[in-house]
C-alpha cells in the first residue's frame with residue numbers, strides 16, 4: 001500500500017536521511033525502531049510531504065505521492081499524529097474534531113465513529129483542548145487523524161509520557177485500526193510495546209534503513225535489538 005523507496009532528506013545543508021526504504025501493508029503494523037536522532041520522525045514528515053526529498057520516492061497504491069504539495073497528502077487518506085500532538089489548543093474537543101472532518105469533507109457518520117472509539121472525548125466535547133490530560137490530548141490527536149478515514153495511519157510515539165492505562169487504551173485503538181485493514185506505521189521507543197503489537201519491525205540507523213524483519217523473527221533473535229539500539 002505505502003512504499004518508501006530509498007528516500008534522502010536534508011534540513012538545509014545537513015543531510016539526515018541517506019536511504020530509507022519501508023513498506024506498510026493493509027492490516028499490518030510496521031514499527032520503526034532506531035536510536036535517538038536516527039531519523040524516524042524525519043521519515044514520517046517526509047511521507048507527509050513536509051520535507052522535500054533529494055532522492056527516492058514515496059508511492060501509495062503504486063501512485064507517486066512524493067511530488068504532491070504537503071496539503072494534498074492527507075487527502076490521499078494518510079492520517080498523521082505527530083510527536084507532541086499539535087492540537088488547536090484554544091479550541092474545544094468538538095471544534096478540533098470538526099477541523100479534522102472539514103479537512104476532507106467527512107460528515108456525521110465519521111464523527112460518530114471516532115467518538116465511539118474514544119468515549120472519553122464525547123464526555124468532554126465542550127472542553128478546551130489545552131486543558132485535557134496528556135492521554136486525552138493523544139486521544140484527540142488520534143481522533144482528528146482518523147476523521148480522514150485514512151488508509152494509512154502514521155503515529156509518532158503516541159504513548160510517550162502516558163500512564164499505563166492510557167497506553168493500553170491507545171494501543172487497543174491501534175490494534176483495532178489494524179483489524180479494520182489500515183496500514184499503520186508506528187514510531188515507538190519501547191521495545192516491549194513494539195514487540196507486543198508489531199507485525200514488521202524496521203530498524204533505522206544513522207538515517208539509513210538497515211533491516212526489516214517480522215516481529216516474530218525479532219522475538220527469536222533479540223540480539224538484533226542490542227545490535228541496533230544498544231539496549
Ligand SMILES: Nc1ncnc2c1ncn2[C@@H]1O[C@H](COP(=O)(O)OP(=O)(O)OP(=O)(O)O)[C@@H](O)[C@H]1O
Pocket residue numbers: 011014016034035036037038039040041042043
Ligand atoms: N528542524 C531540524 N533542523 C535541523 N536538523 C534537524 C531538524 N529536525 C531534526 N534534525 C536532526 O535530524 C536528525 C534526525 O532527527 P529525527 O527527529 O528524525 O530523529 P528520531 O529518530 O525521530 O529521534 P528521536 O527518537 O529522538 O525522536 C537528528 O540528528 C536531528 O538533530
